[in-house]
Amino acid sequence: MSNDADDPIAAARDRSPLLRSYAEQYGESTPFAGLTVGVSAPLTPHTGLFIDVLASGGAEVVATGEAGSTHGEVVAWLREQPGVTPLADAGMSHEDLVGARRELLEQEPDLLADDGAHLLSIVHDEFPDVAAGVRGACEQTTGGITRLRTMDDQDALAFPVFDVNGTPMKQHFDNVHGTAESSLSAITSLTDAMLAGSVAVVAGYGHCGRGIARKLRALGARTVVTEVDPRKALSALADGHDVQPMAEAVTDAEFVITATGRYRVLRREHLDALADGAVLASIGSAIEIDTGALADEATSVEQRGPGVERYHFPDGRAVTLLTRGQVVNLSAPDSDGNPGEC
Known part of the structure; x- marks a missing residue:
């Protein structure tokens, strides 16, 4: 060694x-x-x-x-x-x-x-x-x-x-805290944006989604959770987050963060509803954001910097995709994933 x-x-x-x-x-x-x-x-x-x-x-x-x-x-x-x-x-x-x-x-x-x-x-x-x-x-x-x-x-x-x-330390420490903190660090580093006062949509309220939603809210963001499991959706509501379907939630979103591990939870049918200027990031897996649909719908794609792409739509809206839809705390420049303590 x-x-x-x-x-x-x-x-x-x-x-x-x-x-x-x-x-x-x-x-x-x-x-x-x-x-x-x-x-x-x-x-x-x-x-x-x-x-x-x-x-x-x-x-x-x-x-x-x-x-x-x-x-x-x-x-x-x-x-x-x-x-x-x-x-x-x-x-x-x-x-x-x-x-x-x-x-x-x-x-x-x-x-x-x-x-x-x-x-x-x-x-x-x-x-x-x-x-x-x-x-x-x-x-x-x-x-x-x-x-x-x-x-x-x-x-x-x-x-x-x-x-x-499924181990307790992975769920309650690594997923809730490690993923959330390293992901928020990557997102703010890539965008140079302030979270306080923003509307942040979190897709999924498992351990990773719960962790990042709570930390976003603690930093002053107005948090909206989308969740298909009614028990988890109720848990998000009880934790103080607004709960909406994805198609409604993204209309005012400044940040859309997926945390599900599921296939294309942000997909073609949601693109028309995305707010102008929204920032899209995945903290769960590379399959959650339909990047192919984004490319199809966009009239042009602008490379704003390493890990930052700006998609321009025919109606004048533009949205920013971080790290090509790959897991942001692993794929952002100079990111190492979850903190070493995890």
């Missing part, structure tokens, strides 16, 4: 005492000796530290990333670590990343650590023989767990999957 001043995961390591302790413990017990672990996750310093701990425990780790959130310096550092093979580079296209996931699965991993169920979907659909040899996996996102529960209901899972997203 390097302590070099240029080590890109040094800050994450300093703020992660539990992972440091596991690295020391696993360095002696080597519980992963003889095992290959496949990792698909945003290759941020935090993921780099996770991979380093696995390698400390004797694992051969093969890792790939996510579009828009691969840190080149982390990949370069991982390439120098024994027992680690990164199959990613900063700026890789979605097609290249899918190819890298297939290449990872061709290594016949024993264990899988996933973010968004990307590996787990492909291994079941395209590599059934590999899936038969996988001992187990873990998934850390709401959207990924939703997909896997559907597969489980259909008796389609070939091996056990641990629901990291």
